[in-house]
Amino acid sequence: MAIANVLLVDDETPFVEAMTRRLTKRDLSITPAFSGDDALKRLKENDKLEVVILDVKMPGMDGIETLQEIRKRYPLVEVIMLTGHATVESAIEGMKRGAFDYLMKPCDIDHLISKVSEAAARKRQHENKIIEARMKKIAGRMV
Amino acid sequence: MTSGSHKKDPYYKSLTRKMILTVIIVSFTPMILVSGAILYQFHVSYHEKVAAHLEELVQKHKQNIDYFLNEKLSDIRFLSQCPQCENLNQESFLEQQLATLQQELDPVFVDLGLVNAKGRQIAYAGPFKLGEAQYSEAEWFKKAIKSQYFISDVFLGLRGLPHFIVAVRKRFHGETWILRATIDFMAFNNLVENVRIGKTGFAFILNRQGEFQTKLLREVMPSKSTYMELLKNVSKSQDKICIVEAVDDYGKKNIYASAFLKNGDWMLVCQQNKSDAFSDLYRAKKIAGLIFLLGGLGIITMAILLSRRMVIHIALADREKDMMNLQVIETGKLATVGELAAGIAHEINNPVAIMVEEAGWVQDLLEEEEFQEGENLEEFQRALKQINTQGKRCKEITHKLLSFARKTDSRIQVVQMNDLIDDAIGLAEQSARYSKVVINTNLEENLPFIQASQTEMQQVFLNLINNAVDAMDNKGGGTIDITSRSDEDNILIDFADNGPGIHRNNLARIFDPFFTTKPVGKGTGLGLSICYGIIKKMGGEIDVKSVIDEGTTFSIRIPIPEDQLD
Numbered sequence: 039m040a041i042a043n044v045l046l047v048d049d050e051t052p053f054v055e056a057m058t059r060r061l062t063k064r065d066l067s068i069t070p071a072f073s074g075d076d077a078l079k080r081l082k083e084n085d086k087l088e089v090v091i092l093d094v095k096m097p098g099m100d101g102i103e104t105l106q107e108i109r110k111r112y113p114l115v116e117v118i119m120l121t122g123h124a125t126v127e128s129a130i131e132g133m134k135r136g137a138f139d140y141l142m143k144p145c146d147i148d149h150l151i152s153k154v155s156e157a158a159a160r161k162r163q164h165e166n167k168i169i170e171a172r173m174k175k176i177a178g179r180m181v
Numbered sequence: 182m183t184s185g186s187h188k189k190d191p192y193y194k195s196l197t198r199k200m201i202l203t204v205i206i207v208s209f210t211p212m213i214l215v216s217g218a219i220l221y222q223f224h225v226s227y228h229e230k231v232a233a234h235l236e237e238l239v240q241k242h243k244q245n246i247d248y249f250l251n252e253k254l255s256d257i258r259f260l261s262q263c264p265q266c267e268n269l270n271q272e273s274f275l276e277q278q279l280a281t282l283q284q285e286l287d288p289v290f291v292d293l294g295l296v297n298a299k300g301r302q303i304a305y306a307g308p309f310k311l312g313e314a315q316y317s318e319a320e321w322f323k324k325a326i327k328s329q330y331f332i333s334d335v336f337l338g339l340r341g342l343p344h345f346i347v348a349v350r351k352r353f354h355g356e357t358w359i360l361r362a363t364i365d366f367m368a369f370n371n372l373v374e375n376v377r378i379g380k381t382g383f384a385f386i387l388n389r390q391g392e393f394q395t396k397l398l399r400e401v402m403p404s405k406s407t408y409m410e411l412l413k414n415v416s417k418s419q420d421k422i423c424i425v426e427a428v429d430d431y432g433k434k435n436i437y438a439s440a441f442l443k444n445g446d447w448m449l450v451c452q453q454n455k456s457d458a459f460s461d462l463y464r465a466k467k468i469a470g471l472i473f474l475l476g477g478l479g480i481i482t483m484a485i486l487l488s489r490r491m492v493i494h495i496a497l498a499d500r501e502k503d504m505m506n507l508q509v510i511e512t513g514k515l516a517t518v519g520e521l522a523a524g525i526a527h528e529i530n531n532p533v534a535i536m537v538e539e540a541g542w543v544q545d546l547l548e549e550e551e552f553q554e555g556e557n558l559e560e561f562q563r564a565l566k567q568i569n570t571q572g573k574r575c576k577e578i579t580h581k582l583l584s585f586a587r588k589t590d591s592r593i594q595v596v597q598m599n600d601l602i603d604d605a606i607g608l609a610e611q612s613a614r615y616s617k618v619v620i621n622t623n624l625e626e627n628l629p630f631i632q633a634s635q636t637e638m639q640q641v642f643l644n645l646i647n648n649a650v651d652a653m654d655n656k657g658g659g660t661i662d663i664t665s666r667s668d669e670d671n672i673l674i675d676f677a678d679n680g681p682g683i684h685r686n687n688l689a690r691i692f693d694p695f696f697t698t699k700p701v702g703k704g705t706g707l708g709l710s711i712c713y714g715i716i717k718k719m720g721g722e723i724d725v726k727s728v729i730d731e732g733t734t735f736s737i738r739i740p741i742p743e744d745q746l747d
Contacts, residue, residue, distance in 0.1 A: 050531050056538035063545050095527075144534035144572060147541055 040067035041151070042158035043086045047077040047104065048093040048120065057091075064151055074099030074107070081112055089138075089157045091150075094121040094128045102132055109136045114164055116157035120145070193492050200488035201481075208480045216469055227462045235378070235438035235458075236422045239451050242376055242384065243422075243440045249372060250443055253289070253347050253364055254330055256282060260293075261349045261360045269295050269360065275306035282362075289368040291344065296322065298357040307363070309340045321346050325359050332443060335366065335394045342366070343396075370396050373449070379460070382453035386442065394447055426455065504714045511711050512636060526579035533579075537572035540565050578611075596633050598665055598672055598739075599624045605642035606663070609650065617658030618650050625666040629741050637715045641723075644708045645676040645735050651699075652680035652733070659732075671721075672739045679732040688727055 044066050048054050051072060058068045069084060071077040073096060081087055090108060094101035105117050119140035121129040129140035138157045141150060260278060261269075268274040279293045292307020300317025316322040321333035325348040333346040348361040373395045376384035386394035422440045429435050434455040442449050456463060544565045552558060606620055613620055646661060653659035662677045683691065690696045692713040716723040721739040 050535065053531065053535045053538060056535055056542055060538060060542050060545055063542075143530055144537040144576060147538075 041065050042154055043067045043069070043084075043088045044154055045069045045071055045077060045080055045087045045090045047071045047074070047090060047096075049073060049096045050093075060147055061151070061154075064147070066151070066154065073097070074101075074104035077104055078107055078111070081108065081115065087115060088161045089154050090115060090117045091120055091154070092117050092132075092137075093143075094119055094132065102128055102135065105132050105135055105137055114161055114168075116161050118150075118153055118157060190496075193496055196495070197488050197492045200491060201484045204484035204488065205481060208484070209477065212473070212476065212480075216473060220466065220469060223465060224462060227459065231436070231458050232424050232438075235424060235436065235451055235453070238376065238378060239384075239422050239438045239440045239449060242373070242451075243442055243449050246372055246386070246442050246449060249369070250332055250347075253362070254332060254349070256290075257347050257349045257360060257362050258330065260362075261351045269358075270304045272304045272306055275304050279306045289365045291363040291365050294361050294363075296359040296361060298326065298359075303358075311339060314339055321348065322359070325350065325361070326357070332446075334388045334392070334446070345369070345394075366396075376451065378451060378453050379457045380454075381457040382451060384449060384451045387448045387450060388446060389448075504710065508711055508714050511640070522582045526582040529575065530579055533572050533575045537569060540568040540572070582608075593632050593634055595630045596635055596638065597630055598628050598638070598674065599626075601635060601638045602642055602663060602665065602674070605639050605646060609643060609646040612647070613650050613661075616650050616654040618653050619658075619660045620646070621660060621662045623662065623664040625664075628665060628667055628672060631672065631739060631741055633719060633739075641712045641715055641737070642676075644712050648708065649676060649678035649680060649733070653678060656681055667741070670741050670743075672741060674737045674739075675734055676737075677732060677734040682729040682731055683725070683727040683733055684729065688725065691725055692723070 041064075044061065046054055046057055046061070046068055048057075049072055054070045054072065058070050061068050069080050069087060071080050075098065077090065077092070081090075092101050092104060092108075096104075099107075101119060101121075105119070108115055108117055116138040117132075117136070119129045119132040119137045120143055121140055129137075133140060138160070139153055141153060260282070269278075275293050275295070279290060282290045282293075292305065292309060292311070294302050294306070294311065294314075295304045296302050296316055300315055300319070300322050302311060302314040302316060305311050305314070319338070320336070321331070324333070325331040325346075329350055331346075331348040331350075333348070335343050335345045337343060343366045344363050345366065346361050346363055348359050351358045351360060373384050373386055376382075378384075384395075388394055422438060424436065424438045426434060426436050436453050436455055436458050438451045439448050441447070544562070546552065547555075547558065547561055547565075552561075555561070602622065602624065606622065610620065646663075649659075649661045653661075659679045663675070664677075665672065665674045667673065687696075687698060692709050696710075713723055716737055716739065719739055721737060724736045724738075725733065726736070727733040
């Protein structure tokens, strides 16, 4: 089983492709997307997605807008912001709006994987808590 | 620095000239108009005054003389009509009468004589022995016999002395007689001689032929033609007093006032030197002229001095304006370059990221077993590592550029000089390394913060570092020592290199705009002049010391604002 189901969003196709190859090799299940709209579509199609790696600067719907949309529709999905040096401020802005963390491009692959793992772990933890809560509820009803 | 250069500029020369001319014209025109009008008015009224004075004088004396002559004539008439006039032909009676006249009336009568129609003097009383004198051919007798009363011109006569005669024609015993009296010439002369006007004015009497009827006081012998001219003029205006100006034989200008006497036979002339008559006017003119001259000189001097000073100020202001313009242009350029750099740095980041990722992918692939035995595995791994390292270096460069670009605004902020120096070094490091220049820093910690524009300060530091690097490039390397320290109220920063130094001739002009020793197209010559402008604007100083073959040190002093000191 893969470490995590990841949605990789960046408008730079070669970057997405290279990352996909490398991350797949490291046991991550990668779904590529090339814009904010694209990302939302993929999330809708595939409810197994746990972590989104999101580029801040994209044409059309930018990283921050996409982040807000994701947090609204899929509050459990964790988002890691990916940024250039010039957009650190917007990455911090993203953190305030509920992103899990941010990384600067070009980033160290191992560092990225550890961040993704953490994010995925947190997501699962959240899910588990919810399941537990539901179970307790059902059990309580049964008694 | 170049305070002398603007004087050579033809623009400022012509500006100076125009200002001087304007000031002079504006000041002189009213001065000339006012003083001219006043002088003209004064001239006219003074002439009128002098003329009126002369006229009055002549009028008065004309009346005096006419009165004198008429009086003498009436004396003789009275004598001729007295009841004992039959006795007039007796000399004793005449003598008695003469004595009476001289005692009772006037001592001016010299002698008395009775002449018959044939011109023979029948009786005579007086100091000269003129009894029996024959006058039939005498000029006066011819005229006297024709008219009731007669006053002759002055003549020498038989006695050989100047005199004139008052004669009355009388008929008794059926015969025509002429009673004549001689008037003392000296007494008459005094009447006229006493007329004195100013220093040079005097009077005299002429007859119709232009002969003098009075003794002249002066040695000045007025030319006859002048008086003939006068006579003509006066006869035109009969009874009126005529005033003319004429040049005499000595080349002096005189004023003549004249009037007819004795029913137009004689003419009284008052003559006065013009310079004497108008001495007050001339003095006033002289004083006015002197004041005008001195005032004019003052105005011209002031105009020249003021204009020069103004033009120097204008030239300075122009230079400052030029500097400001250059600075604004340079700052604008720098901001544009900064934005451009930021854009490029960001854009380059993406391809570099892709390259690094692709290299990473190849590295991942190499780890698979089929490649593990490859001959060149190690080489591949080394090359990929190198690509990774260089990618990171690219990242660092772009980060530096971006951090520089973010500071390209000329707003005044609180800044720490050491940070700005570090930034500038970071940017210049690359080119310094190519020129084999090592940059050492010795920065005092906790330098006080000051108010400054980051961009401008960076511009200054970058400029100084780049200049030093350029200078040592030819030499093949060197070191730059940057030190910062602070004393009580200044921050002092030194940029010392051990380059080739600057020649003394160039040292003086090093901060001049457009001064450059770099080849055409390589340097604008603006760098240091802009640094100079920036530091001056902050109230600081930039100074340079240089020794040939040993190095150059630029020292910057920036004052710490007073509120910062507390």
